Amino acid sequence: MSTVELTYLNAILEAEKEEMQRDPRVILIGEDIALYSASGALGKLDPRRTWNAPISELGFSGMAIGAAITGLRPIVDLTIASFVYLASDQIINQAAKLRYVTGGQVRVPVVFRMSMWHNGANAAQHSDRPYPMFMNVPGLKVIAPATPSDMKGMLKSAIRDDDPVIVFEDNDLWGRKEAVPADPDFLVPLGKAAVRCEGTDVSIVSVAGCLPHALAAAGQLAREDISAEVIDVRSLVPLDAATILASVAKTGRLVVVDYAHRTAGAAAEIAAIVAEEAFAELRAPIQRVTTPDVQIPFSPKLERPLYPNKDKITAAARKAVLSGEERGSWPVKSYFRSGAWESTKARS
Amino acid sequence: MTLQADRRREAYRRMLAIRAFEQALPRCIAAGEIPGAVHSSIGHEAALVGACMALRDDDYITGTHRSHGHPIAKGARLAPLMAELMGRETGICKGRGGSMHLADTSVGIIGESAIVGGGIPLATGAGLSALVRGTDQVSLCFFGDGASNQGVFHECLNMAAVWKLPVVFFCENNLYAATTPALSTHAQPDVAKRAAGYDIPGVIVDGQDLEAVHETTHAAVARARRGEGPSLIEAKTYRFDEHAIGIFMPSHCRAAEEVERYRASRDPLALYREHLLRAGHGDFELSGLEREAESAVAEAVDFARKSPHPDPASVFDHLYSNPIGCVA
Missing domain, CATH: 3.40.50.920 (Rossmann fold)
Incomplete structure (x- = not known):
C-alpha cells in the first residue's frame, strides 16, 4: 500500500479534497474557507461547491442540514470548537432529531468539523473541548481522531456516512506527521477503538x-x-x-x-x-x-x-x-x- | 395569476380538509385518543393553501409547530397524518413525531420544526441544495411572526439574499407569539419591511384572501425560479383557536370581541366560498366538496383508530440511518 507523509492538518485537507473530487454532492460551507478554495488546495471545483459564509454559525449550520436532507453531503467548517455553541440548536434540535421525528423519512448526511484549540493562550472562549455535551445527544455520531491516518480515514468515513457526524480535531496534533495511505478509498470505520x-x-x-x-x-x-x-x-x-x-x-x-x-x-x-x-x-x-x-x-x-x-x-x-x-x-x-x-x- | 376552475376547486378542497381535520381533534382529545398538545391551523387556511398552490409538487416547504395545515395544503394524504396524532405505527412519522412534526416528505416537506424559527435555515439550505444540484426547485419556508424575532431569521435572509437562493420566506403573521402580541415585541408591526435590510422584495398580503396569497406567492416563486433570489411575504392572518389545545395555557389572551370579529367577518373559508360563487361555481358543487372533506376526515379518524400502536421494542428504530454497532 503506497503512503504519503502527511501532517494531521493536511490529512483533513486531503480527505476533503478527495471526497469532493469523488462525489459532486459534497460541498463545503463555513467561515473563511475561501482561503482553501482560493489557494487551489481543494483542486479545481465548481464555485458552487464552496460557500464562504458570513459570521452566522446557526444559520449556515442549519442550511447545511437542509441541504443534506435534500441530496447534498455538506461539510460544515465551524473552525474553533467554542463556536459550536452558536450552532448547537440546529445540530441538536434538527440534525440529530429530524430522522427520528420523521419516522425515518429523511437522512441527514452532514459533517460538522471543528478544532479544539488549547495550550495556546487563547483564553476561555477559544479553548473548549465540547465533545461530552454532544455525546449526550442521541442521533449524532461523535469522533475525535488522534493520528493523521485516522483523521483522513475517519473524516472520509464521516463524509460518506448517512448520519450527522461531529468531527473534533485537536490543534495540538496539527503538526504531527506520519505516513498515511494514499488510496483514495482508504477508510477507517467509525465506532472502532x-x-x-x-x-x-x-x-x-x-x-x-x-x-x-x-x-x-x-x-x-x-x-x-x-x-x-x-x-x-x-x-x-x-x-x-x-x-x-x-x-x-x-x-x-x-x-x-x-x-x-x-x-x-x-x-x-x-x-x-x-x-x-x-x-x-x-x-x-x-x-x-x-x-x-x-x-x-x-x-x-x-x-x-x-x-x-x-x-x-x-x-x-x-x-x-x-x-x-x-x-x-x-x-x-x-x-x-x-x-x-x-x-x-x-x-x- | 388567477387560479383556473379546477385549481380553485382543489384549493377549496384543501382548505376544507384543513378545517375539517382540525375540527375533528377536540373530540379525539377528549376521548383520550390524541396525547399531548395540538396547535390548530383554523384561520390560517387561505395563507397555507394559497401559498402551496403556487408551488410544484417537487418544491420544498418547511413548517412549524402549528404543523397540521402545511402537509394538507401541500397535498398530503390525511389518514397517515391523523394516525400520527394518535401516535400509531401507521402515522406519517411512525408515532415518533406527533402533532408538532407532521412532515410528509412525499409532498416535499423537509421538516416541521417545534423550535420557533428552526425551519428557516432548513428551507434556506434546501434552496442552496437546489442551486448546487442545478434543478429549478424552489423552497418555501413557513414561519410565524414570533420566529421573525429569532436571530436565525436575519442570518438566513441575509445569506439567501447574498447568494440569490431560490427561497420564499412566508410569514404567517397571526399577530400573537403564543400569548404575546406581536405589537409588543416588534419595533414596527410589519415583518415584510424587514426585507429592506436585505435588499429583497417584502410584500404584505391579506392572509385571509386565498387568491391574493396565491398571486403574491406565485410572483415570488417565479422570481426564485428565474434565479433572481429570495422574497419575503407577510400574510396577515389570524388563528381562531387558542395557541394550543390539550395543554394548560393561560387562555383568553385575546379580547373575545377581537376573536369573534375575525371569526364572523374574516373566515378564509367563508370568504373563498363567496369568491367561488361569484366566479361561477354552484352551491351544489361547493356543498359536495364540503361533504367530501367531512367524510375524508372521518375516514382518516377511523383509519387511525384501527391502526396498531408502535411496538415498544422498536423505540430505537429510525435513530440512525446507518446504525453502526461496536464490533466486539
Whole structure:
C-alpha cells in the first residue's frame, strides 16, 4: 500500500479534497474557507461547491442540514470548537432529531468539523473541548481522531456516512506527521477503538489529543516495569466499549485520559461503563485524568498545568497498579468469585 | 395569476380538509385518543393553501409547530397524518413525531420544526441544495411572526439574499407569539419591511384572501425560479383557536370581541366560498366538496383508530440511518 507523509492538518485537507473530487454532492460551507478554495488546495471545483459564509454559525449550520436532507453531503467548517455553541440548536434540535421525528423519512448526511484549540493562550472562549455535551445527544455520531491516518480515514468515513457526524480535531496534533495511505478509498470505520500499544498491568484509555501523552506515559511506565496498554477511543459515539472492556478484563486496572472538563466528561462515561460492566474484573479503583472544572485561563503559567500530561497519566497508572498490589489484589474480584455477591443479593 | 376552475376547486378542497381535520381533534382529545398538545391551523387556511398552490409538487416547504395545515395544503394524504396524532405505527412519522412534526416528505416537506424559527435555515439550505444540484426547485419556508424575532431569521435572509437562493420566506403573521402580541415585541408591526435590510422584495398580503396569497406567492416563486433570489411575504392572518389545545395555557389572551370579529367577518373559508360563487361555481358543487372533506376526515379518524400502536421494542428504530454497532 503506497503512503504519503502527511501532517494531521493536511490529512483533513486531503480527505476533503478527495471526497469532493469523488462525489459532486459534497460541498463545503463555513467561515473563511475561501482561503482553501482560493489557494487551489481543494483542486479545481465548481464555485458552487464552496460557500464562504458570513459570521452566522446557526444559520449556515442549519442550511447545511437542509441541504443534506435534500441530496447534498455538506461539510460544515465551524473552525474553533467554542463556536459550536452558536450552532448547537440546529445540530441538536434538527440534525440529530429530524430522522427520528420523521419516522425515518429523511437522512441527514452532514459533517460538522471543528478544532479544539488549547495550550495556546487563547483564553476561555477559544479553548473548549465540547465533545461530552454532544455525546449526550442521541442521533449524532461523535469522533475525535488522534493520528493523521485516522483523521483522513475517519473524516472520509464521516463524509460518506448517512448520519450527522461531529468531527473534533485537536490543534495540538496539527503538526504531527506520519505516513498515511494514499488510496483514495482508504477508510477507517467509525465506532472502532484502536489498541496503540499492548500491555498487561493497566489499561490507559485515551480520548482525542491525549494520545501522545498516553503513549509517552506508557513508555515511562515500561521503564518502571509496569506494562501499560494504550487504547485510543477515536470514536466517542458509537463508543467501542467492547475493546475497552476486553482490555480491562486483561489488566484489571483502568486510567481514562480526557482533555474535557471532569464533570460528566467522556472519561466519566467510560469509567461508568467499566464500573457497570466489569466491576468484578477491577483490581483497583478507576482513575480519571482530566481537565479540572475551571475556565481556561489566558496566562500560560495558569493554563498549561491544567491539562492531562505524561506525568499525570504516569502517576495515575502507578496509583492504580500500586493500590492493587498494596491490597494484595483489590478484594473485589475474589468477592465476586467467592459467591458472596450472590448471597448478598439473595439477602436483599 | 388567477387560479383556473379546477385549481380553485382543489384549493377549496384543501382548505376544507384543513378545517375539517382540525375540527375533528377536540373530540379525539377528549376521548383520550390524541396525547399531548395540538396547535390548530383554523384561520390560517387561505395563507397555507394559497401559498402551496403556487408551488410544484417537487418544491420544498418547511413548517412549524402549528404543523397540521402545511402537509394538507401541500397535498398530503390525511389518514397517515391523523394516525400520527394518535401516535400509531401507521402515522406519517411512525408515532415518533406527533402533532408538532407532521412532515410528509412525499409532498416535499423537509421538516416541521417545534423550535420557533428552526425551519428557516432548513428551507434556506434546501434552496442552496437546489442551486448546487442545478434543478429549478424552489423552497418555501413557513414561519410565524414570533420566529421573525429569532436571530436565525436575519442570518438566513441575509445569506439567501447574498447568494440569490431560490427561497420564499412566508410569514404567517397571526399577530400573537403564543400569548404575546406581536405589537409588543416588534419595533414596527410589519415583518415584510424587514426585507429592506436585505435588499429583497417584502410584500404584505391579506392572509385571509386565498387568491391574493396565491398571486403574491406565485410572483415570488417565479422570481426564485428565474434565479433572481429570495422574497419575503407577510400574510396577515389570524388563528381562531387558542395557541394550543390539550395543554394548560393561560387562555383568553385575546379580547373575545377581537376573536369573534375575525371569526364572523374574516373566515378564509367563508370568504373563498363567496369568491367561488361569484366566479361561477354552484352551491351544489361547493356543498359536495364540503361533504367530501367531512367524510375524508372521518375516514382518516377511523383509519387511525384501527391502526396498531408502535411496538415498544422498536423505540430505537429510525435513530440512525446507518446504525453502526461496536464490533466486539
